[in-house]
Every structure is written in structure tokens, then in C-alpha cells.
Amino acid sequence: MTTPTKPDTALKPGKPLDLLQTQPSLFFANLQPILLLGTLLLSFRSLVADPVNTLLFLAPTIAIVQALYCIICLPSTGDTATPATKPGQKKKTPRTQRQDIWAKVIPVFLSLTLTALLSTPLLYILLILFGAPLTTHHLHTLLLALHLALLTTPHLFYVHGLDATAWLRIASLHLPVDEVYGMSLGACVGAWLGAIPIPLDWDREWQKWPVTVVVGMYGGAFVGKLVGGYLFRGWRIKLS
Amino acid sequence: MEDGERDGPAGEDLKAQNQRAAVQFKAQHALVVAFFLLLFVFHALGIYLFCSGFLLSRLVLQDRSQCDLPPIEVQHGHSVGSIESGCWHPKSFDKAVVILVDALRYDFTVPFQPRPGDDQPRHFHNALPVLYETSGLTTGTLPTFIDAGSNFAGTAIDEDNLVEQLYKAGKKVVHIGDDTWHSLFPGYFEPNLTKPFDSFNVWDLHTVDNGVNEHLFPLLEDNMQGRWDVIIGHYLGVDHAGHRYGPNHPAMHEKLKQMDDILRRMIDKLDDSTLLVVMGDHGMDVKGDHGGESDDEVEAALWMYSKRPVFGSRDADSVRPPLTAKERAVGQIDLVPTLAFLLGLPVPFNNLGQPIAEAFLGPKTDFDNLAKVSRLTSAQIHRYQGQYAKARNFEESATSSTSLLWQEANRVYNAVQSATRKPTSSDASRIANAFTAYQAEHLRICRGLWARFDLVSMSMGIAALIGTFAVIAIYAHGIGADRATITPLLLAWGAAGTAAGGVAGAAVGFIPSLSLIQISAFGAAVGGISATLVGLWPARKILKMPVPRTFWGGLCFLVTLLLCVGFASNSFTIWEDEQLLFILTTFAVLMLGSSLxxxxxxxxxxxxxxxxxxxxxxRLSSLSRLCREEQMPNCRSTYYASATSSTSASWQLIIPVLVFAVLPSAIAFFFGRTRNYEGIGVVWVGYAMRVGLFLVALFWVLDAADDNGWIPSHEAAPQAVEPTSPVSPEAFQTDEPIFTPLNNAPEKPKPKLIIFGYANTHGTRYLLLPSLWILALLLLQKPMGQGTLALCLVSILNILETLDALDQRHSPLGPTLFALMGSYYFFKTGHQAALATIQWESAFIPLKAIAYPWSPIFVILSTFGAQILCAIAVPAISLWKVPPKQPGLLGRVAGAMATHVLFYAAIALATVVEAAWLRRHLMLYRVFMPRMLLAIIVLLLVEFVGAVVALVGVRWSVGSVYEVFGWPGT
Structure with a gap:
């Protein structure tokens, strides 16, 4: 876990995140959950038949969707939410535009790297702690952790960077709910709920590990993003 | 943390005030304990009412079959009423030797059959070939629930039965072996030749068997002719080998070889007119236990042998014994009419079995003989049916399925009789089949009849449980002030209401259709519960709705609700252990997040x-698993050496040694963090606990040495070390002086250190009680269970610290987590919600023989060790790191304990309602009823331990701290 760097500072809750107020941004922000859930549902049959290969082949697609979401819709770390720009104002020289692109691509690349190298192992351990098979199904669990990481962390890394205070807020549910955080929380809750049908004696093929959890977290991410972005925006979970 | 030091009047005044506060605390404390015992009574009443309606018994008829009164007229010239030639039918044998081999599973007796995935013979295979090699009559038997009730009860059977019929016919019956027979059939056995043996010492494989041999074989000699007519020999070694080692163990092979040898010698000695019956009363599961309803547990072997050719078979194929018990299974109750006819006795009046066809067909396949006995059996069943209907005031309908089959069978019989031609074999076969159909249908009807439930009594029980649940919920979460000050009022009202309700119920109970005890129990429960609620009236201003108001409260509520709902599904009941891991991890992850x-x-x-x-x-504890039958094949047992064993693996011996090395240091670490590892704490945790844990580890090493024959002399029984161990439970109860003031912080010179020493006086002081109890609980656990139980204590300490960090010691989080952990570690100490997983052998860890009341207490401590440990730890939640002079501690402790009990009460209420609701479910006896029984036993136990051990312990712990630091005024 991230170690706190600033001792004895009370974690003051931050503010809900604002999306980039551009046309493509608003469009893609709404398209993204549909893309994610749609991709999964389209490959549901092969997911049930062969979870390992399906999850493996899906991973790059999901990563690209998430990367595009970060680039198009989100302010990168350090940026304060860009004030809404008027349509006419956005005329800049190609040179600075290219700089802008690089200023976004590099954080996205870093976010995805952190997702793969930091979040995935941590989530893998977490899944094992929750009772995922310890001696078998290693690839299944690892790919599940990868997908959970892809749904929960790239946008958080992109927005909050490696700021310890922000991550303490994220871990302790102190952050106000917005569509980025809502999607991550939704994916976690969905994965949690997805484990429930596994023990039922219905003898269905889709009850096998980790199909229900995958479906649960994609569904949860979808719902979480909508709920966090619209319904409960700015709401804070009070743990104590 | 600051100490609430206040300025009081000096000198005498302060002393008097202190004394008054002390008396007040002690009085309040006694009343709080009494109030929890009152809640225990409410629950006990509700559970009694429910169970008396749920576990119904059938009506016992006193009628007896008479030798000279056959149930239907007998034709074909057999003279009825003679013991010499046979009462209702010509007899086949003069004498019989019935050998009961306890837990003789069917596949022990037939050659090994390779199956896919199971192609190697195990230790229990091919060890007892005699039954297969010697030509006799072999079938599988299925015990039925009708006998199950009278198996364990130990009360005399007062219905018509074979042993009594033998006795009345003047036959000399000798019994050798398991002493249960003597409580079932008192006075019917030949006193001089009979030899009973204690049956419950499962540790001992050979004493009973050798004793049976010693007394049985002399009877088979020629000079004992005429001294006996029937010998019943009951061998227990196979069962004990199963319980102790499991079927797949060399000891089982040895045991079966020995039985093989015994049976061969017995066959040699038999004469022509003696019947030999060898049977198992039940089988055993893969671990060697029984009590469930899986195939391995109910499929026992039945083998009949005679030197004269008496037995036959329906067709040429079935000359050899069937290779599986599925192929030709008979009911255990079928043995009753079969033996009765073979020995010339009347069929007992209440018989429901059918004659085993092969015993009456003869070598020439004589269906006529079978038809006769089948007709007589049916007629007796018909007579019984009539009597039963009369006793219960049933209308006997002429169109019921049994009546129709009875009429049809008689029509077939009369048609064949009145025909002019000589009856052929196929005519006889048709008659036999017609009567057999009637017998089978009648048995089916009876099963349905006796699986009936008394819904009125069950509803009364459920009502009482709901009421008690409401009382506890309000007590724990609906009182906005110090609980301890309101408790006396509630107790007084509740006790008075219980008494008044009981008397009122008894008065109403004269209505003849209702049972007096049930009505007065219901009256007491309703009176007590409503009076307790009335007792809340004066305090109505401080009452609030007992609903969750915080995140953690809501989570506890949600999780409990999910578990309760889940118990309505057999899958969730079966996989409860995995769910609890999931839930505990959820809590832990959220607590981790919240901590950050x-x-x-x-x-x-x-x-x-x-x-x-x-x-x-x-997660580490979750690696210790004992799978239940229904979890296969998705589960691998690790609790014992293998899935087919009930002994620990040698490597598991490292666990007690690790516990000895690590656990005291771990506790000392938590004590030392607040400078409370001083004085008596060091003496207990540092020295006494280490010595105790060392002896526990030593005991299990010696036990393993004994099991595996590492020590040449067989007498090196592990019990030998026991007297030297200071950890016998008797020692614990008298070990109260441990409760002397622990904290000597005032002697520390630096003020800073004094504050640190203050920080956790109450908590560390109280924690000595659970750490005392865990020693006794550890001794009774198998090595694997010791590891998990030690992890349970470490987790308890972790939670106490986390609750302090989160400042959640007054929320329902702690008590609920402890209840979840109690349930979780129940599974992790090698149990399941199934009777077969009770570790009966734990009764023999401290004692060599059964001794009341100790043996049942040891089994309870072993089975529910986790729940007991967690319940005892509950007060520590309210006491952990609070200032020494904190007022209102008693009320907080009572609230935490009530919350803890509330969880178990919710589970018990849910499982009871669901068992009642699902009473026609296929899985009732296999899944729902065992879980319900577990829930109600745990509820009563936790409530009792919580009141008598935990809350009473608070009196000494908190009292001694107050003695030193001064009593907080109220």
C-alpha cells in the first residue's frame, strides 16, 4: 500500500472532477461505458467457452478504450479542470497541438504501465485474499486482476498521478464521487456481487471462475460511471 | 487519552463514595448477568417449542403378535401356534448366530471394482473376502429413519420386537458386545452368558472385539449345545478404526483381516440347523464417520449363511453377491420378518419390512413358499394399519392406495386358490409380487405420515424467537443511555412476566387437545417477552428505533441479512465456509481503507x-478445510492427513510447536505496545502459557507417535502425559487469582510512561481471560485446528487495535465481526454443519473412559471452541484502550455482548423459519435441519458462555482496575 508522506494531515476531501468540456470529450465520455460493456457482452459466449484466451485478447481493446477516454475526456494530473472553452477560442498552432498530444500520451502510457505493473499484482493478491483459487486457475485470476485493474485504475492514475494524499482518499472512500471514481467503485462492487452466484447449484457453464466476476465488474463499472457521473455526483461516503 | 480525574471531597467522604460506587457496580453487574440469563431462558423456551413440533415421533402401539393368532387364516395344512415347528409358517432354523459388525460398509465385503479415476485398491478393499467367497446370501442394506430414532436414545424399546418375541417363546438369547443393546432390551438376555462392553470409547480398537471373541467362541463348542438359541455378537472395532483412522488406513486393513479370520472360524463351527447372519448397521463416509445420509454412510452389508441349502435366488445371474450395494438393496427393517419366519416366530406387530425373497425361495426357486410368507407379512401389516388408524382416529378409506393394493393382492390370491388346476410357479410369483407391492406402498405412506410436523407448536416457537430477537435488538441498539441502569427494571419485569405467563399457560393448559408443558412454556415466553417490553415504557424518552445509522452498522446489518437469506438455499448453506471468508475479507479491506x-x-x-x-x-486459516460430502469434487480437505483419514499428517505436528513458539510472543507484543506487559501479564503470558502450550504440543507429538507406531510399546498411550499437564479445565475454573491488579504503572517515574501504562489497563487485564481459555480449547483441537484457533486469537487482537485506530469501539462492527469469526473458525477447526464432522474422539483427550459430565463438555469445547473464544473476547471491544476511570463501562460491555448475541439470534431465527418453510424439501435432513440444529445450539451456548464466562469475567477484571484507580461515580 502507498505509504503516507505527509504525517498528521487530516485528509480533507477534494472536489468532484470535471470532464474536459469539449464536444469530442462529452461524446466519448458517454460512448466509453457502452464500448466497454458492449465489447464484453459481444464476446460473452467465447468468454464462457474459453475465459483465458478471451480475456487475453480483450485486454488490449479495453486498454485502448481506456487510453482514449483519458486522452479525450480527462484533465491529466496536475491540470486543474480546464475551464470550458468557447468553440472559437480553440484555434492553436499545429506545433502546440502536437505538444498537447504528447503531454497527454505520456501520462496515459504511464497510467497504463502502472495499471499493469502495480495495480494488477495488488488486485491479484486482493482476489486471492477474497478466496480466489490459490493453487489452480492462476492465469484466470491474473487476467481477472488485469481487467479489474484496467476498469479501476488507469483513469485514476491519469487524473491523480501518484499523489499520496489523493490515493489515501481513494482508498479510504473519502473522495467525492464523480464519474471516474464512480466507475472504479462500481467495478469493485460489481466484482463483489459477481462472486455471489458462483456457489449456486444451477450447473450452468457460465458459473465457472471467473466469468460471473468479470460480468459483474463490467456491469458495475457501467452503472458506477452513470451513477457517479450524474445521480450521486459530489456525494461522499461516510465511513465513520 | 486522558484520565477523567475529578476533584472530590477529601478523606472519609471519598472513601465512602468509592465504597458506594463499588457496591453499586457489583449489584448492577449481577443484574446484567441475570438479564442475559433471562434472555437465554427466552431462547430456550422458543427453541423447545419449535423442536417439539419439528422433531415429531410416531405413536407407539402396545399390541403384540401372538404365536397362535396369525393375522390371516393359514391354509396348506401347517398347524399354527407351535414354537417347535414354527408359529405361522414352518421354520427353517433352530438357532441363529447374528454377528453385527459396526460400520461394515458394503464395499468392504466385495472384491475391489476399478472405476474411472479410482483404479487402485485401498486399504479397506479385499481385506474381508470370506463373505464373497463362501456362498451365502449377500445384499446391501439401507437403514431407514424409523430405526434411526431408537438407535442412539438408549431408552428401552417398548414396542413389539424380535428380541422380546424370542424371549417370550422361551428361546435363550445371548448377547455379547456393545452395551447399547442392554438399555434397548433390558432383561431379555441370558444373564450368565451375556457380556456387555462399553461402546463409546472410540479410541480403543481391540478391547471389545477381543472380548466378544473370548466369550462367543466357547458357546459354539459342542458342550454348550442347548445353553443358547440365538447369539447376538456386536463387534465395534471396524467402526472405531473408521472413526480414529478413516477407512483408508493400514489399521482398517488389519481390522478387516481379523474379522475375516473370525468369520471363517465361526463358519467351521456351525452346525446344519444354525443360521449365521453377518451385517453392518451402517457404513462410513470417506473419513470413517457416519450419521449423514450419503450412500457410503447408509450402504451396509448383509450376509446370511447356512450349511444346509436353504437360500435361493430369483435367477441364475444373482447367485454371486452383487458387486455394488445398488444392485440388490434391502431395507434394514426387512430383516425383521425374514428372521421371524426363518426362526418360526410371529412377525412383530409393528413390522413394516418385507421378507427378503432370497431367504425363502430355496435352492429350487420355490415361489410358493415366498408367496406364503409375503401374504402373512402383508396381513400383519394390514392388521397394524387398522390398529394405528383406530388409535389415531383416522378414517380408513376404502379407496386409499394401500386399500386398493390390499384388495388386489387378495383377489389374485383367491383367484389362484379357487382355480381348479394346480398353482404354477408363475401364479405363486404373481401372488408374492402383489403382496410385496402392498408392503412397499404401505411403507411409503407411513414415511409420509411420520414426517409430519406440528405447525402450531412450531409457530409458537418461532413467535417466541422473534419476540426475543426484538428484545435483544432494542436492548443493544435502541437505548440511548447507559444500558446498565435500565437493566434492573427490564429484568424485574421480564422475570415476573415469565413466571406469570408460565402459570397462566399452565391454567389454560387443561384444554385437553393441547399439551400442558407446551402451553405453559409458550405462556412463559410470551409473558416474559411482553413484560420486558413493557418494562421499557418508563424509559421511552431515551428509546430509539434499533436501525443501523452508520456505514459500519449498515454493513453489519446487510451482511447478517445476506447470510440469513442465504440459508434458505442449500448451495449457500453448503458453501458457508467460503462465504464467511469472503465476508470477513470484505470487512478487513474496508477497515484497511478506512484506516488509511x-x-x-x-x-x-x-x-x-x-x-x-x-x-x-x-486467508491463511482458510487453507484448513474439511469438506462436506456435498462440496465434492470442488473442495480438497486438508484438515486431516488425507481426505479419507481422520488422523493428522506428521508434518502437521509442526503447527502446535509453532503455536507454542509464536502465540505468547504475539500476545506479549500487543501488551507491550502500551507498556502493559508487566507483572502478572508476564507471569501468565510469558511463562504459564508457554509451559501450557509446550505440554499441548508434547501431547500431540506423543499422540502421533502412538498412532503411527513410532513407539514400540503399544501402552504408550497419549493419555499418560495428561495428569502432568496443568491445563485441565478444572484447573482453569479455580485459577481466578490471575485476576489481581495487573498494572503497576503508578510506580513508573516518568509521567509520560504513566500515561502509556494507563492507556490499556482494562483491555489487557480482561484479555487474560480469553488467553486463559484458549489453552484449554487448543488442547482439544487437532494440530490443524490449533493453528487456526491461534490465528483466530491473533485476529481478535488485530481487530481490537483496528477498532481503536478507527475509534469504532462503540459501533456494532466489533461484536458482529467476532460473531462472524466464531462462525468462520468453527469451519476452520475441522467442522461442518453436519453431524458426521463432530470430533467425538476429543472426549478421550483428557480422559480414558467416558465420564459424565466431562466427556460431553469436552466434545462441546472441541466442537464450538471458536464460538466460545470469540464470545469470551467480546467485552474486550468495549474495554480496549479506555481510560481506567471511564464510567459506564458495564453498559457498553452489555451492549457489545447483546450485539454479539443478536447476530447468532438472527441466524438461529432465520434457519428455524427456513427449516419450517422447507420442511418438504428434499435436502431437509441433509442440509437445512443440521444447519438449524447448529444455529440453535450455538445460540444457546454463546448466550450462556457470554453471560457466565465473559460478563462474569468483566466483574473481576473491571472491578480490580477500579479498586486501584478509584470507582467512577455515577
Missing amino acids: GQASREDRVLGAANSVSFLVAT
Whole structure:
């Protein structure tokens, strides 16, 4: 876990995140959950038949969707939410535009790297702690952790960077709910709920590990993003 | 943390005030304990009412069959009423030797059959070939629930039965072996030749068997002719080998070889007119236990042998014994009419079995003989049916399925009789089949009849449980002030209401259709519960709705609700252990998250480190698994050496040694963090506990040495070390002086250190009680269970620290978590919600023989060790790191304990309602009823231990701290 760097500072809750107020941004922000859930549902049959290969082949697609979401819709770390720009104002020289692109691509690349190298192992351990098979199904669990990481962390890394205070807020549910955080929380809750049908004696093929959890977290991410972005925006979970 | 030091009047005044506060605390404390015992009574009444309606018994008829009164007229010239030639039918044998081999599973007796995935013979295969090689009559038997009730009860059977019929016919019956027979059939056995043996010492494989041999074989000699007519020999070694080692163990092979040899010798000695019956009363599961309803547990072997050719078979194929018990299974109750006819006795009046065809067909396949006995059996069943209907005031309908089959069978019989031609074999076969159909249908009807439930009594029980649940919920979460000050009022009202309700119920109970005891129990429960609620009236201003108001309260509520709903599904009931891991991990992860959000860095580190430790301990414990039948093949047992064993593996011996090395240091670490590892704490945790744990480890090493024959002399029984161990439970109860003031912080010179020493006086002081109890609980666990139970204690400490970091010691989080952990570690100490997983042998860890009341207490401590440990730890939640002079501690402790009990009460209420609701479910006896029984037993136990051990312990712990620091005024 991230170690706190600033001792004895009370974690003051931050503010809900604002999306980039551009046309493509608003469009893609709404398209993204549909893309994610749609991709999964389209490959549901092969997911049930062969979870390992399906999850493996899906991973790059999901990563690209998430990367595009970060680039198009989100302010990168350090940026304060860009004030809404008027349509006419956005005329800049190609040179600075290219700089802008690089200023976004590099954080996205870093976010995805952190997702793969930091979040995935941590989530893998977490899944094992929750009772995922310890001696078998290693690839299944690892790919599940990868997908959970892809749904929960790239946008958080992109927005909050490696700021310890922000991550303490994220871990302790102190952050106000917005569509980025809502999607991550939704994916976690969905994965949690997805484990429930596994023990039922219905003898269905889709009850096998980790199909229900995958479906649960994609569904949860979808719902979480909508709920966090619209319904409960700015709401804070009070743990104590 | 600050000490609430106040300025009081000096000198005498302060002393008097202190004394008054002390008396007040002690009085309030006694009343709080009494109030919890009152709740225990409410629950006990509700559970009694429910169970008396749920576990119904059938009506016992006193009628007896008479030798000279056959149930239907007998034709074909057999003279009825002679013991010499046979009462209702010509007899086949003069004498019989019935050998009961306890737990003789069917596949022990037939050659090994390779199956896919199971192609190697195991230890229990091919060890008892005699039954297969010697030509006799072999079938599988299925015990039925009708006998199951009278198996364990130990009360005399007062219905018509074979042993009594033999006795009345003047036959000399000798019994050798299991002494249960003597309580079932008192006075019917030949006193000089009979030899009973104690049956429950499952540790001992050979004493009973050798004793049976010693007394049985002399009877078979020629000079004993005429001294006996029937010998019943009951061998227990196979069963005990199963319980102790499991079927797949060399000891089982040895045992079966020995039985093989015994049976061969017996066959040699038999004469022509003697019947030999060898049978198992039940089988055993893969671990060697029984009590469930899986195939392996109910499929026993039945083998009949005679030197004269008496037995036959329906067709040429079935000359050899069937290779599986499925192929030709007979009911255990079928043995009753079969033996009765073979020995010339009347069929007992209440018989429901059918004659075993092969015993009456003869070598020439004589269906006529079978038809005769089948007709007589049916007629007796018909007579019984009539009597039963009369006794219960049933209308006997002429169109019921049994009546129609009875008429049809008689029509077939009369048609054949009145025909002019000589009856052929196929005519006889048709008659036999017609009567057999009637017998089978009648048995089916009877099963349905006796699986009936008394819904009125069950509803009364459920009502009482709901009422008690409401009382506890309000007591724990609906009182906005110090609970301890209101408790006396509630107790007085509740006790008075219980008494008044009981008397009122008894008065109403004269209505003849209702049972007096039930009505007065219901009256007492309703009176007590409503009076307790009335007792809340004066305090109505401080009452609030007992609903969750915080995140953690809501989570506890949600999780309990999910579990309760889940018990309505057999899958969730079967996989409860995995769910509890999932739930505990959820709590731990959220506590970790919440810790990271704490304002102070110290709290953050403390909470996070302890949450992570709790997470790891929980997942580590989950590696200890004992799978239940229904979890296969998705589960691998690790609790014992193998899935087919009930002994520990040698490598598991390292666990008690690790516990000895690590556990005291771990506790000392938690004590030392607040400078409370001083004085008596060091003496107990540092020395006494280490010595105790060393002896526990030594005991299990010696036990393993004995099991595996590492020590040449067989007499090196592990019990030998026991007297030297100071950890016998008797010692615990008298070990109260441990409760002397622990904290000597005032002697410390530095003020800073004094504050640190103050920090956890109550908590560490109280924690000595659970750490005392865990020693006794550990001794009774198998090595694997010791490891998990030690992890349970570490988790308890982790949670106490985390609750402090999160400042959640007054929320329902702690008590609910402890209840979840109690349930979780129940599974992790090698149990399941199934009767077969009770570790009966734990009764023999401290004692060599059964001794009341100790043996049942040891089994309870072994089975429910986790729940007991967690219940005892509950007061520590309210006491952990509170200032020494904190007022209102008693009320907080009572609230925490009530919350803890509330969880178990919710589970018990849910499982009871669901068992009642699902009473026609296929899985009732296999899944829902065992879980319900577990829930109600745990509820009563936790309530009792919580009141008598935990709350009483608070009196000494808190009292001794107050003695030193002064009593807080109220």
C-alpha cells in the first residue's frame, strides 16, 4: 500500500472532477461505458467457452478504450479542470497541438504501465485474499486482476498521478464521487456481487471462475460511471 | 487519552463514595448477568417449542403378535401356534448366530471394482473376502429413519420386537458386545452368558472385539449345545478404526483381516440347523464417520449363511453377491420378518419390512413358499394399519392406495386358490409380487405420515424467537443511555412476566387437545417477552428505533441479512465456509481503507498494519478445510492427513510447536505496545502459557507417535502425559487469582510512561481471560485446528487495535465481526454443519473412559471452541484502550455482548423459519435441519458462555482496575 508522506494531515476531501468540456470529450465520455460493456457482452459466449484466451485478447481493446477516454475526456494530473472553452477560442498552432498530444500520451502510457505493473499484482493478491483459487486457475485470476485493474485504475492514475494524499482518499472512500471514481467503485462492487452466484447449484457453464466476476465488474463499472457521473455526483461516503 | 480525574471531597467522604460506587457496580453487574440469563431462558423456551413440533415421533402401539393368532387364516395344512415347528409358517432354523459388525460398509465385503479415476485398491478393499467367497446370501442394506430414532436414545424399546418375541417363546438369547443393546432390551438376555462392553470409547480398537471373541467362541463348542438359541455378537472395532483412522488406513486393513479370520472360524463351527447372519448397521463416509445420509454412510452389508441349502435366488445371474450395494438393496427393517419366519416366530406387530425373497425361495426357486410368507407379512401389516388408524382416529378409506393394493393382492390370491388346476410357479410369483407391492406402498405412506410436523407448536416457537430477537435488538441498539441502569427494571419485569405467563399457560393448559408443558412454556415466553417490553415504557424518552445509522452498522446489518437469506438455499448453506471468508475479507479491506483515511499518522499505521495482519491471518486459516460430502469434487480437505483419514499428517505436528513458539510472543507484543506487559501479564503470558502450550504440543507429538507406531510399546498411550499437564479445565475454573491488579504503572517515574501504562489497563487485564481459555480449547483441537484457533486469537487482537485506530469501539462492527469469526473458525477447526464432522474422539483427550459430565463438555469445547473464544473476547471491544476511570463501562460491555448475541439470534431465527418453510424439501435432513440444529445450539451456548464466562469475567477484571484507580461515580 502507498505509504503516507505527509504525517498528521487530516485528509480533507477534494472536489468532484470535471470532464474536459469539449464536444469530442462529452461524446466519448458517454460512448466509453457502452464500448466497454458492449465489447464484453459481444464476446460473452467465447468468454464462457474459453475465459483465458478471451480475456487475453480483450485486454488490449479495453486498454485502448481506456487510453482514449483519458486522452479525450480527462484533465491529466496536475491540470486543474480546464475551464470550458468557447468553440472559437480553440484555434492553436499545429506545433502546440502536437505538444498537447504528447503531454497527454505520456501520462496515459504511464497510467497504463502502472495499471499493469502495480495495480494488477495488488488486485491479484486482493482476489486471492477474497478466496480466489490459490493453487489452480492462476492465469484466470491474473487476467481477472488485469481487467479489474484496467476498469479501476488507469483513469485514476491519469487524473491523480501518484499523489499520496489523493490515493489515501481513494482508498479510504473519502473522495467525492464523480464519474471516474464512480466507475472504479462500481467495478469493485460489481466484482463483489459477481462472486455471489458462483456457489449456486444451477450447473450452468457460465458459473465457472471467473466469468460471473468479470460480468459483474463490467456491469458495475457501467452503472458506477452513470451513477457517479450524474445521480450521486459530489456525494461522499461516510465511513465513520 | 486522558484520565477523567475529578476533584472530590477529601478523606472519609471519598472513601465512602468509592465504597458506594463499588457496591453499586457489583449489584448492577449481577443484574446484567441475570438479564442475559433471562434472555437465554427466552431462547430456550422458543427453541423447545419449535423442536417439539419439528422433531415429531410416531405413536407407539402396545399390541403384540401372538404365536397362535396369525393375522390371516393359514391354509396348506401347517398347524399354527407351535414354537417347535414354527408359529405361522414352518421354520427353517433352530438357532441363529447374528454377528453385527459396526460400520461394515458394503464395499468392504466385495472384491475391489476399478472405476474411472479410482483404479487402485485401498486399504479397506479385499481385506474381508470370506463373505464373497463362501456362498451365502449377500445384499446391501439401507437403514431407514424409523430405526434411526431408537438407535442412539438408549431408552428401552417398548414396542413389539424380535428380541422380546424370542424371549417370550422361551428361546435363550445371548448377547455379547456393545452395551447399547442392554438399555434397548433390558432383561431379555441370558444373564450368565451375556457380556456387555462399553461402546463409546472410540479410541480403543481391540478391547471389545477381543472380548466378544473370548466369550462367543466357547458357546459354539459342542458342550454348550442347548445353553443358547440365538447369539447376538456386536463387534465395534471396524467402526472405531473408521472413526480414529478413516477407512483408508493400514489399521482398517488389519481390522478387516481379523474379522475375516473370525468369520471363517465361526463358519467351521456351525452346525446344519444354525443360521449365521453377518451385517453392518451402517457404513462410513470417506473419513470413517457416519450419521449423514450419503450412500457410503447408509450402504451396509448383509450376509446370511447356512450349511444346509436353504437360500435361493430369483435367477441364475444373482447367485454371486452383487458387486455394488445398488444392485440388490434391502431395507434394514426387512430383516425383521425374514428372521421371524426363518426362526418360526410371529412377525412383530409393528413390522413394516418385507421378507427378503432370497431367504425363502430355496435352492429350487420355490415361489410358493415366498408367496406364503409375503401374504402373512402383508396381513400383519394390514392388521397394524387398522390398529394405528383406530388409535389415531383416522378414517380408513376404502379407496386409499394401500386399500386398493390390499384388495388386489387378495383377489389374485383367491383367484389362484379357487382355480381348479394346480398353482404354477408363475401364479405363486404373481401372488408374492402383489403382496410385496402392498408392503412397499404401505411403507411409503407411513414415511409420509411420520414426517409430519406440528405447525402450531412450531409457530409458537418461532413467535417466541422473534419476540426475543426484538428484545435483544432494542436492548443493544435502541437505548440511548447507559444500558446498565435500565437493566434492573427490564429484568424485574421480564422475570415476573415469565413466571406469570408460565402459570397462566399452565391454567389454560387443561384444554385437553393441547399439551400442558407446551402451553405453559409458550405462556412463559410470551409473558416474559411482553413484560420486558413493557418494562421499557418508563424509559421511552431515551428509546430509539434499533436501525443501523452508520456505514459500519449498515454493513453489519446487510451482511447478517445476506447470510440469513442465504440459508434458505442449500448451495449457500453448503458453501458457508467460503462465504464467511469472503465476508470477513470484505470487512478487513474496508477497515484497511478506512484506516488509511484516518487523520493521525499513528492511527493510520496502526489500523492499516492490523487490518493487513487480519487479512493475512484469515486467508491463511482458510487453507484448513474439511469438506462436506456435498462440496465434492470442488473442495480438497486438508484438515486431516488425507481426505479419507481422520488422523493428522506428521508434518502437521509442526503447527502446535509453532503455536507454542509464536502465540505468547504475539500476545506479549500487543501488551507491550502500551507498556502493559508487566507483572502478572508476564507471569501468565510469558511463562504459564508457554509451559501450557509446550505440554499441548508434547501431547500431540506423543499422540502421533502412538498412532503411527513410532513407539514400540503399544501402552504408550497419549493419555499418560495428561495428569502432568496443568491445563485441565478444572484447573482453569479455580485459577481466578490471575485476576489481581495487573498494572503497576503508578510506580513508573516518568509521567509520560504513566500515561502509556494507563492507556490499556482494562483491555489487557480482561484479555487474560480469553488467553486463559484458549489453552484449554487448543488442547482439544487437532494440530490443524490449533493453528487456526491461534490465528483466530491473533485476529481478535488485530481487530481490537483496528477498532481503536478507527475509534469504532462503540459501533456494532466489533461484536458482529467476532460473531462472524466464531462462525468462520468453527469451519476452520475441522467442522461442518453436519453431524458426521463432530470430533467425538476429543472426549478421550483428557480422559480414558467416558465420564459424565466431562466427556460431553469436552466434545462441546472441541466442537464450538471458536464460538466460545470469540464470545469470551467480546467485552474486550468495549474495554480496549479506555481510560481506567471511564464510567459506564458495564453498559457498553452489555451492549457489545447483546450485539454479539443478536447476530447468532438472527441466524438461529432465520434457519428455524427456513427449516419450517422447507420442511418438504428434499435436502431437509441433509442440509437445512443440521444447519438449524447448529444455529440453535450455538445460540444457546454463546448466550450462556457470554453471560457466565465473559460478563462474569468483566466483574473481576473491571472491578480490580477500579479498586486501584478509584470507582467512577455515577
